[in-house]
Amino acid sequence: MTGRPLNGGAALDGDDDAHFLASYDASVFERPSVAVDVALLTASGGELFTLLVRRRDRPQAGRWALPGTFVGLAEPLEAAAARALEKKAGLAGVFVEQLYTFGAPGRDPRTRVISVAHYALVDPARFVEAARGGEGVATFKISVPWGGEAGGPVRAVDEGGCVHALAFDHADILGAAVKRLRGKLNYAPVGFELLGDSFTLLELQRVHEAVLGRPLNKDSFRRRMLASGLLEPTGQSETGVGHRPASLYRFGGAVAP
Amino acid sequence: MTGRPLNGGAALDGDDDAHFLASYDASVFERPSVAVDVALLTASGGELFTLLVRRRDRPQAGRWALPGTFVGLAEPLEAAAARALEKKAGLAGVFVEQLYTFGAPGRDPRTRVISVAHYALVDPARFVEAARGGEGVATFKISVPWGGEAGGPVRAVDEGGCVHALAFDHADILGAAVKRLRGKLNYAPVGFELLGDSFTLLELQRVHEAVLGRPLNKDSFRRRMLASGLLEPTGQSETGVGHRPASLYRFGGAVAP
DNA sequence: TGACTTATATGCGCCATGCATATATGTTGG
DNA sequence: CCAACATATATGCATGGCGCATATAAGTCA
Numbered sequence: 001m002t003g004r005p006l007n008g009g010a011a012l013d014g015d016d017d018a019h020f021l022a023s024y025d026a027s028v029f030e031r032p033s034v035a036v037d038v039a040l041l042t043a044s045g046g047e048l049f050t051l052l053v054r055r056r057d058r059p060q061a062g063r064w065a066l067p068g069t070f071v072g073l074a075e076p077l078e079a080a081a082a083r084a085l086e087k088k089a090g091l092a093g094v095f096v097e098q099l100y101t102f103g104a105p106g107r108d109p110r111t112r113v114i115s116v117a118h119y120a121l122v123d124p125a126r127f128v129e130a131a132r133g134g135e136g137v138a139t140f141k142i143s144v145p146w147g148g149e150a151g152g153p154v155r156a157v158d159e160g161g162c163v164h165a166l167a168f169d170h171a172d173i174l175g176a177a178v179k180r181l182r183g184k185l186n187y188a189p190v191g192f193e194l195l196g197d198s199f200t201l202l203e204l205q206r207v208h209e210a211v212l213g214r215p216l217n218k219d220s221f222r223r224r225m226l227a228s229g230l231l232e233p234t235g236q237s238e239t240g241v242g243h244r245p246a247s248l249y250r251f252g253g254a255v256a257p
Numbered sequence: 258m259t260g261r262p263l264n265g266g267a268a269l270d271g272d273d274d275a276h277f278l279a280s281y282d283a284s285v286f287e288r289p290s291v292a293v294d295v296a297l298l299t300a301s302g303g304e305l306f307t308l309l310v311r312r313r314d315r316p317q318a319g320r321w322a323l324p325g326t327f328v329g330l331a332e333p334l335e336a337a338a339a340r341a342l343e344k345k346a347g348l349a350g351v352f353v354e355q356l357y358t359f360g361a362p363g364r365d366p367r368t369r370v371i372s373v374a375h376y377a378l379v380d381p382a383r384f385v386e387a388a389r390g391g392e393g394v395a396t397f398k399i400s401v402p403w404g405g406e407a408g409g410p411v412r413a414v415d416e417g418g419c420v421h422a423l424a425f426d427h428a429d430i431l432g433a434a435v436k437r438l439r440g441k442l443n444y445a446p447v448g449f450e451l452l453g454d455s456f457t458l459l460e461l462q463r464v465h466e467a468v469l470g471r472p473l474n475k476d477s478f479r480r481r482m483l484a485s486g487l488l489e490p491t492g493q494s495e496t497g498v499g500h501r502p503a504s505l506y507r508f509g510g511a512v513a514p
Numbered sequence: 515t516g517a518c519t520t521a522t523a524t525g526c527g528c529c530a531t532g533c534a535t536a537t538a539t540g541t542t543g544g
Numbered sequence: 545c546c547a548a549c550a551t552a553t554a555t556g557c558a559t560g561g562c563g564c565a566t567a568t569a570a571g572t573c574a
Contacts, residue, residue, distance in 0.1 A: 031290055076362060101355060224531085474562075479521095
């Protein structure tokens with residue numbers, strides 16, 4: 001390994017940098033536009049759903065698209081994603097995380113638009129409320145045509161079972177969100193974002209099954225979750241279910257004994 | 258779930274969109290700059306190394322930084338990453354993948370610069386060649402101050418054991434690259450990018466250990482790798498090693514029997 | 515030739531998982 | 545009030561992966 005590092009690597013910037021910055025002309029280079037798009041996901045009945053917005057403006061007016069917006073010049077990316085979610089779906093304070101940046105030169109026919117895609121997770125109750133909120137907003141079931149972590153675009157299916165072609169590369173963004181979620185289930189406490197404050201083990205299992213797209217072994221899932229130390233019994237149980245009620249749990253983040 | 262999708266969702270764009278696009282003025286919004294930075298990694302002797310470039314321009318002239326460049330207006334992101342690697346390190350045809358997009362408003366003092374970070378993997382032989390290539394280029398050992406998949410910035414250590422502060426948020430980018438690589442080892446055939454055409458099982462184990470930052474059980478590693486079906490014996494063995502020579506393998510991607 | 519060093523093969527115990535069985539505890543319908 | 549019902553919860557058992565230990569193989573080097 002050949003290396004010629006500086007001795008000490010001391011910071012060389014100071015007042016000189018300040019002078020330089022004062023005279024810096026930011027308009028020298030032509031720039032692409034930067035946007036964010038948000039794949040909002042929820043799980044219900046062992047299926048994944050997303051919220052789409054009908055485009056009113058060109059291009060691709062009339063198509064269904066992810067909530068999105070252009071990024072403000074001094075706005076953090078996550079803030080832009082949260083703003084898009086707030087404006088288009090009326091949702092605030094939900095889990096949002098960066099996903100992948102889609103930047104193929106031809107993905108938007110207007111001009112070069114680089115989209116920093118995010119995904120967001122909410123429980124079904126908040127999701128339904130958000131989907132009822134605005135005009136031009138609708139819920140779509142996500143149909144994943146690939147298994148495991150293969151990846152690729154997914155299909156958006158409306159209530160009538162009709163598949164819709166989405167705007168731009170938004171089917172790929174949704175596919176990336178599902179893939180990320182599947183990968184994360186293996187090692188991270190995902191899934192709790194998709195549930196309410198308290199939940200039964202079976203409800204948690206249904207969420208995992210919705211994300212993974214395959215049934216899970218009940219006993220093994222129970223043991224694994226209870227052994228993970230992430231669950232905390234509330235002491236309460238379901239009521240009115242026509243059979244033995246299940247214990248309710250909440251997410252109890254790694255409390256040391 | 259409330260939904261009001263269109264019947265059929267037919268594409269509404271056509272000649273109308275063409276007229277619209279012809280008159281579209283792309284300069285309405287102020288835009289951030291978009292750059293790519295590339296964390297080039299290699300593994301040797303159970304350690305990870307990266308290649309850094311000494312900044313000659315303001316701001317932060319003199320600091321060590323990842324190879325990077327601004328993205329051309331019609332240039333794919335991966336192409337920009339490959340171009341940066343080619344120009345700064347003389348490397349072409351290596352594995353490059355998008356990592357994460359760093360866009361905090363203050364990360365570059367000049368103006369808003371959003372960097373789509375990538376990581377690249379090469380075997381030590383090509384790495385050393387690249388590091389010898391240019392002036393103002395050096396090799397640094399990566400010291401990871403966190404375990405598992407915790408994440409966070411890493412330290413760049415020169416040959417003399419001296420830790421250098423990197424330009425901008427490049428220590429975070431390197432940390433994200435290590436984290437990604439650790440996560441990927443669990444399910445994907447990573448590691449082969451970091452080795453030459455043929456290698457012994459122990460060499461492959463050293464690569465995994467370098468990435469994970471912890472020793473691995475030799476027997477278990479052997480069994481797991483041989484059972485994975487990803488390895489193909491070359492029929493050859495090491496020579497001149499002062500002990501029983503190990504069999505050489507190559508990466509044989511899932512060949513059906 | 516024999517010491518030395520690492521590769522390779524085999525066996526054993528432990529633990530997570532999948533599967534089967536048994537018991538517990540609510541609701542619902544007589 | 546009681547029994548049927550449906551699911552929750554608990555327990556046992558076979559299997560397979562993994563960590564660990566042991567034994568043998570095959571080169572180099574003095």
